[in-house]
Amino acid sequence: MNEAQQLRQAMRATERVHRRVLDLDTIMRDGRRLRRRRRLAGSGAAALSVAVVVSVAIGVQAARPPEPKPTTPPAATATATGPTATPTRSESTQEPRPVGDVVASGIRYGSEERVFYLVPIDVPGQSRVTIGLVAGRRAADGKLTSDYVVNDVEGSDRRPGFHQIGYDQSGPIPTGPPVPTFGYFVGPAERIVGTAESRHVDARLATWSRDPKVKIFWFQPAQLRPGVPLDGIVALDARGRKL
Structure with missing residues (x-):
């Protein structure tokens, strides 16, 4: 039952006693009760909204993949080979005799x-x-x-x-x-x-x-x-x- 229906119900309750006169005290009391409920409901809704936002934020935080830890790349390996040797003449090399x-x-x-x-x-x-x-x-x-x-x-x-x-x-x-x-x-x-x-x-x-x-x-x-x-x-x- 929504708030308007509850108000009409309160008004009909007073009419049963005095068809021509409205029971303002009852109406005001019920109205205050409804307002308090609405305020509480509004605060709850706000709290729920905050909870949802927080939970979403936490969910997003939890769902984010962990930052990769910096790793040192493996050192490149190569076959240890020296430069191609260029034939050179040493002092001990004997030139062919003419x-x-x-x-x-x-x-x-x-x-x-x-x-x-x-x-x-x-x-x-x-x-x-x-x-x-x-x-x-x-x-x-x-x-x-x-x-x-x-x-x-x-x-x-x-x-x-x-x-x-x-x-x-x-x-x-x-x-x-x-x-x-x-x-x-x-x-x-x-x-x-x-x-x-x-x-x-x-x-x-x-x-x-x-x-x-x-x-x-x-x-x-x-x-x-x-x-x-x-x-x-x-x-x-x-x-x-x-x-």
Whole structure:
């Protein structure tokens, strides 16, 4: 029963006694009782509302996942490997002893000069390959440093014609003086002409002191940039005929 219904009920109770006269005392007493109830109900509702809010707040607090505890990430592990070793020459390393004379090229790098010389080599299973041609440097005190060696890997190192040709392979970041294109020819060559970049370039020649048929040749860097591959090469005899 709501408040209005209760008020009407109180009014009807007085009417039963005096139809024409309202019992104001009864009405006021019942009205005060209802107001007290309403106030209590309102306070209870407010208290309930606060309780609900608090419980929700507590519920939210309880439902929030706990803050993760800071953890120290595991240290990264890696295989303990040192940097790739770059082959270097130690003082104890013996340069291969030249076979025959050392050929001077006239190309200089400060106090050093580019030189060419043949050295003994051993190719397994190839008994007829016994020499290799080195592009090296000679210091002012005569010490030799080999930069590049070329040799056959099969057949005979004295067969007529051109043998292996060496090119500069220092890459985009040179680690030493550039190596001119070089090689050797077996036969009565008096002139060697290379073709590169649509140009004909003459090589310099020197005869090996141990065998006059072996002609060591190289191209001057000013005429053929080191590393530029040859498109062709020919050897000519004293009469200009191709060998």
